[in-house]
Amino acid sequence: xxxxxxxxxTAAGVAxxxxxxxxxxxxxxxxxxxxxxxxxxxxxxxCKANPVLWSREVVKDGTVKAVFLNSGGAxxxxxxxxxxxxxxxxxxxxxxxxxxxxxxxxxxxxxxxLANSREDLLDGVDAVHAAQxxxxxxxxxxxxxxxxxxAKQVVVEGAGWTIGGMAKGAGMLAPALATMLxxxxxxxxxSASDLDAALRAATRVSFDRLDxxxxxxxxxxxxxxxxxxxxxxPPLADFTEALTQACSDLAMQxxxxxxxxxxxxxxxxxxxxxxxxxxxxxxxxxxSNLFKAAVFGQDPNWGRVLASIGTTxxxxxxxxxxxxxxxxxxxxxxxxAEDPSKVDLSxxxxxxxxxxxxxxxRATVWTNDLTHAYVHENSAYSS
Amino acid sequence: xxxxxxxxxTAAGVAxxxxxxxxxxxxxxxxxxxxxxxxxxxxxxxCKANPVLWSREVVKDGTVKAVFLNSGGAxxxxxxxxxxxxxxxxxxxxxxxxxxxxxxxxxxxxxxxLANSREDLLDGVDAVHAAQxxxxxxxxxxxxxxxxxxAKQVVVEGAGWTIGGMAKGAGMLAPALATMLxxxxxxxxxSASDLDAALRAATRVSFDRLDxxxxxxxxxxxxxxxxxxxxxxPPLADFTEALTQACSDLAMQxxxxxxxxxxxxxxxxxxxxxxxxxxxxxxxxxxSNLFKAAVFGQDPNWGRVLASIGTTxxxxxxxxxxxxxxxxxxxxxxxxAEDPSKVDLSxxxxxxxxxxxxxxxRATVWTNDLTHAYVHENSAYSS
Numbered sequence: 001x002x003x004x005x006x007x008x009x010t011a012a013g014v015a016x017x018x019x020x021x022x023x024x025x026x027x028x029x030x031x032x033x034x035x036x037x038x039x040x041x042x043x044x045x046x047c048k049a050n051p052v053l054w055s056r057e058v059v060k061d062g063t064v065k066a067v068f069l070n071s072g073g074a075x076x077x078x079x080x081x082x083x084x085x086x087x088x089x090x091x092x093x094x095x096x097x098x099x100x101x102x103x104x105x106x107x108x109x110x111x112x113x114l115a116n117s118r119e120d121l122l123d124g125v126d127a128v129h130a131a132q133x134x135x136x137x138x139x140x141x142x143x144x145x146x147x148x149x150x151a152k153q154v155v156v157e158g159a160g161w162t163i164g165g166m167a168k169g170a171g172m173l174a175p176a177l178a179t180m181l182x183x184x185x186x187x188x189x190x191s192a193s194d195l196d197a198a199l200r201a202a203t204r205v206s207f208d209r210l211d212x213x214x215x216x217x218x219x220x221x222x223x224x225x226x227x228x229x230x231x232x233x234p235p236l237a238d239f240t241e242a243l244t245q246a247c248s249d250l251a252m253q254x255x256x257x258x259x260x261x262x263x264x265x266x267x268x269x270x271x272x273x274x275x276x277x278x279x280x281x282x283x284x285x286x287x288s289n290l291f292k293a294a295v296f297g298q299d300p301n302w303g304r305v306l307a308s309i310g311t312t313x314x315x316x317x318x319x320x321x322x323x324x325x326x327x328x329x330x331x332x333x334x335x336x337a338e339d340p341s342k343v344d345l346s347x348x349x350x351x352x353x354x355x356x357x358x359x360x361x362r363a364t365v366w367t368n369d370l371t372h373a374y375v376h377e378n379s380a381y382s383s
Numbered sequence: 384x385x386x387x388x389x390x391x392x393t394a395a396g397v398a399x400x401x402x403x404x405x406x407x408x409x410x411x412x413x414x415x416x417x418x419x420x421x422x423x424x425x426x427x428x429x430c431k432a433n434p435v436l437w438s439r440e441v442v443k444d445g446t447v448k449a450v451f452l453n454s455g456g457a458x459x460x461x462x463x464x465x466x467x468x469x470x471x472x473x474x475x476x477x478x479x480x481x482x483x484x485x486x487x488x489x490x491x492x493x494x495x496x497l498a499n500s501r502e503d504l505l506d507g508v509d510a511v512h513a514a515q516x517x518x519x520x521x522x523x524x525x526x527x528x529x530x531x532x533x534a535k536q537v538v539v540e541g542a543g544w545t546i547g548g549m550a551k552g553a554g555m556l557a558p559a560l561a562t563m564l565x566x567x568x569x570x571x572x573x574s575a576s577d578l579d580a581a582l583r584a585a586t587r588v589s590f591d592r593l594d595x596x597x598x599x600x601x602x603x604x605x606x607x608x609x610x611x612x613x614x615x616x617p618p619l620a621d622f623t624e625a626l627t628q629a630c631s632d633l634a635m636q637x638x639x640x641x642x643x644x645x646x647x648x649x650x651x652x653x654x655x656x657x658x659x660x661x662x663x664x665x666x667x668x669x670x671s672n673l674f675k676a677a678v679f680g681q682d683p684n685w686g687r688v689l690a691s692i693g694t695t696x697x698x699x700x701x702x703x704x705x706x707x708x709x710x711x712x713x714x715x716x717x718x719x720a721e722d723p724s725k726v727d728l729s730x731x732x733x734x735x736x737x738x739x740x741x742x743x744x745r746a747t748v749w750t751n752d753l754t755h756a757y758v759h760e761n762s763a764y765s766s
Contacts, residue, residue: 047693047701047717077689079718112686113719215673215687216694289672289753290598290761297762303495304598306460310430311599318430319462334430335462336496370672370762372755378673379680379753 002153004137005164006187008032008227012131013143016124018072018116024143025072026124028132029183030097031065035228038064039195040105041203043220049076050083051106052219054090058105062192064225065103067183068093068125069144071168073116075108076218085118092122096129107181107221109146109168141166144181147377152253156246161188161230163242167250169220179217180207180254184246187230190239198240199224206247209279209365211286212258213374222247255366256348260373263295265350268364272356277314278363281354284308286367295350296369300343302330305352315358322355385536387520388547389570391415391610395514396526399507401455401499407526408455409507411515412566413480414448418611421447422578423488424586426603432459433466434489435602437473441488445575447608448486450566451476451508452527454551456499458491459601468501475505479512490564490604492529492551524549527564530760535636539625544571544613546625550633552603562600563590563637567629570613573622581623582607589630592662592748594669595641596757605630638749639731643756646678648733651747655739660697661746664737667691669750678733679752683726685713688735698741705738 004011011029018025031038040059042052058064068089075082086106094101108116131139141151145168152167169180190198203222224243234242255264267285272278285291288308294301302323309321323331325343330336350369368374387394394412401408414421423442425435441447451472458465469489477484491499514522524534528551535550552563573581586605607626617625638647650668655661668674671691677684685706692704706714708726713719733752751757 045690045693046695047689047704077686077714077717077719079716112684112690113714213672215671216690218686218690218693288598289596289757293758293761296758299762301495303457303460303601306430307428307495307599307601310428310601312429321430331460331496333462334460336460370758372758374672375676375679375753375755375758378676379682 002137002155002164003029003140003166003183003185004134005155006162006185006227008187008229009185010132010134011136011140012128012133013136013139014124014127014131016127017120018070024139025070026128027069027140027143028128029067029140029185030132031225031227033227035189035226036063036065037190037192037195037226038062038224039192039199040221040223041199043217045216045218047218049074049108049219050078050086051075051108052221053083054086055105055221058102063103064105064223065099066093066097067105067107067223069107069181070121070124071109071144071146073108073110073114074112074219075116076112078115082115085121088118089121089125092125105223109144109179109181109219112218137164137166144168147259149257152250154246154249156242158188158234158238158242160232161186161234163246165246165250167254169254180220182222182250184224186226188226188239189228189231189233190226194236195224195226198236198243201240202244202247205244206251210251210255211283211365211367214287255368258368259377260371261368262371263348263350263369265295265352265367265369266364267352267367268362269354269356270362271359272361273315273359275361275363278361279365280312281309281314281356282363282365284312285352286365289370292367292370295345296371298345300325300330300340300345306331306334309354314356316356320357324353326351385520385524385538385547386412386549386566386568387517388538389545389568389610391570391612392568393515393517394519394523395511395516396519396522397510397514399510400503401453407522408453409511410452410523410526411511412450412523412568413515414608414610416610418572418609419446419448420573420575420578420609421445421607422575422582423604423606424582426600428599428601430601432457432491432602433461433469434458434491435604436466437469438488438604441485446486447488447606448482449476449480450488450490450606452490452564453504453507454492454527454529456491456493456497457495457602458499459495461498465498468504471501472504472508475508488606492527492562492564492602495601520547520549527551530642532640535633537629537632539629541571541617541621541625543615544569544617546629548629548633550637552637563603565605565633567607569609571609571622572611572614572616573609577619578607578609581619581626584623585627585630588627589634593634593638594666594748594750597670638751641751642760643754644751645754646731646733646752648678648735648750648752649747650735650750651745652737652739653745654742655744656698656742658744658746661744662748663695664692664697664739665746665748667695668735669748672753675750675753678728679754681728683708683713683723683728689714689717692737697739699739703740707736709734
């Protein structure tokens with residue numbers, strides 16, 4: 001189910017031989033209409049993979065009829081040959097569906113610099129097209145996994161309409177998305193421009209506020225397609241709220257499955273002069289290797305929090321900062337307060353709360369701890 | 384020797400009980416003149432430790448007659464009481480030397496949020512003053528070590544004048560300095576304003592281009608004192624060159640002793656539109672945990688280099704980037720070139736060269752790999 005939960009969609013996931021393990025590695029999600037509205041956001045990385053270079057042309061007119069995804073190779077830094085492979089894949093999908101290739105988004109994930117066999121990919125298109133069905137969502141979600149340990153899926157129910165989604169990503173979760181592929185479907189009637197506004201609002205407070213390891217990928221794509229098959233046009237605010245719920249749910253699934261992490265850390269900055277400054281402060285802490293290693297060691301090292309805050313340009317008085325960890329205010333007015341030994345960091349979920357006393361804006365950024373397993377996975381994952 | 388190599392200086396390092404191990408933990412460097420010119424740069428962190436808050440007032444008039452340093456406690460986030468401790472230490476040093484406390488720089492390093500016993504520190508002042516001698520430089524260098532495994536010292540010989548220096552720091556080496564205390568002495572005749580210009584020029588291309596783990600400390604201080612005891616006034620360019628050599632030598636010693644590191648990585652960006660952009664690009668790679676973990680795993684993962692470059696705003700064509708590792712051009716025009724298996728990453732020294740093809744400026748930033756030992760040390764180092 002999931003991406004095939006809303007009416008009007010079929011999907012499938014099959015093995016095309018791109019993964020040496022023989023696991024599923026290609027997926028297809030098809031919108032059968034009656035409407036084909038869509039919106040997409042891509043990685044902000046300037047060095048974009050070939051599927052992103054192709055797909056950003058596809059999405060310009062707000063119409064997307066199918067999304068093809070493969071794991072087992074990112075098709076990034078593979079040059080004009082790699083771009084032609086993406087184009088050939090889109091053409092083959094379009095041919096099967098009787099549509100134009102310019103309505104086919106292509107997403108790839110896996111190793112960078114690796115050119116997959118074009119023939120393998122085209123055979124995969126044939127196979128996944130043949131396999132698609134109205135309950136193929138789970139297999140599609142499985143086929144896009146790389147170092148993910150579990151498939152990520154979500155369903156949100158509206159008033160007579162629904163949203164379904166799937167995601168992959170287990171590292172490089174960083175601002176403006178990162179090694180993250182997300183496909184969201186809905187049977188609500190939503191225009192492309194409304195979808196775009198809703199998607200930007202939803203990603204701004206979900207995927208954009210994940211910062212697992214500060215690294216930004218080259219392939220990230222979040223696409224939403226609306227079939228209109230429910231015949232119902234929800235108020236935009238209702239739809240945006242549901243879409244935000246779906247994106248936040250998927251984002252938390254990504255966070256919890258981050259490579260090698262022992263803890264999920266929510267860093268909330270309160271009473272900032274602006275939301276942007278609250279994000280800047282929270283993100284600076286999320287990027288501190290020293291702080292993240294301390295959380296791994298279950299050490300409530302609030303000094304490393306203050307040292308990170310001090311690197312930002314946000315409005316605050318350096319002598320009047322409060323910091324809590326798991327609700328214990330270990331620092332008040334920039335000096336030690338409650339006993340840090342009261343902070344129990346044995347559970348996976350950790351909260352850090354920072355009071356800047358400079359305004360009334362707030363924001364939360366989510367990150368993971370820095371662990372031996374993170375170093376191990378990312379030193380062993382061959383280039 | 385080292386800080387006591389130039390004429391006009393005495394120094395000492397003794398144990399004052401601040402370190403639980405009983406190792407040396409307080410140091411004193413005294414300038415006996417005839418001149419007392421000085422220049423200092425501090426951490427850019429807005430959350431500054433008490434010794435920095437004190438010392439930045441001391442250095443304003445360009446006159447410094449003594450530097451007192453302690454390890455075993457950073458006196459950071461310790462509030463007004465901590466500031467008074469720093470002040471009391473400066474007063475005690477001044478009393479012993481018959482000078483004003485406003486000519487005494489104080490530096491502290493160690494745990495944040497920890498208030499050392501003021502009595503212990505004052506006793507330390509008494510002891511270190513009594514111990515000072517014209518060959519106490521090595522003991523002073525030893526007394527400022529924290530997680531450093533070796534003392535860092537340097538001597539540079541000029542034409543009838545010399546420069547000596549000592550440094551500590553083994554983590555949080557980041558832009559604009561980081562957990563780094565450096566004292567440099569010279570017997571050349573150099574005015575305070577010339578010293579300031581020379582020091583800024585020297586640190587800009589040495590300490591400021593170390594980025595061990597992206598974290599910036601709260602206590603960093605680099606002070607240079609000129610006694611004029613040689614009676615020789617070198618050309619400013621000669622002095623600046625020698626000072627740059629001293630700072631670069633100490634910076635490389637810091638890099639090689641970085642906590643838990645297996646590799647020293649020099650990231651050089653060539654043909655940038657400006658030196659600032661070359662630094663920005665090199666630093667973005669130095670900050671990539673994924674790239675640094677790959678080097679630890681001896682994996683020449685140039686895709687992670689390109690992905691980092693893509694996060695910057697520097698001028699370049701994303702489709703026309705060249706990257707070499709240890710001289711092997713593994714990427715040309717953003718596609719695979721020479722065989723990455725030719726890159727041998729078994730030695731500690733690694734070079735990454737990036738050709739932006741956008742101008743004629745260049746810069747090198749130095750970093751370390753991300754290792755199990757880094758995570759271990761920084762998760763175990765208690766708050």
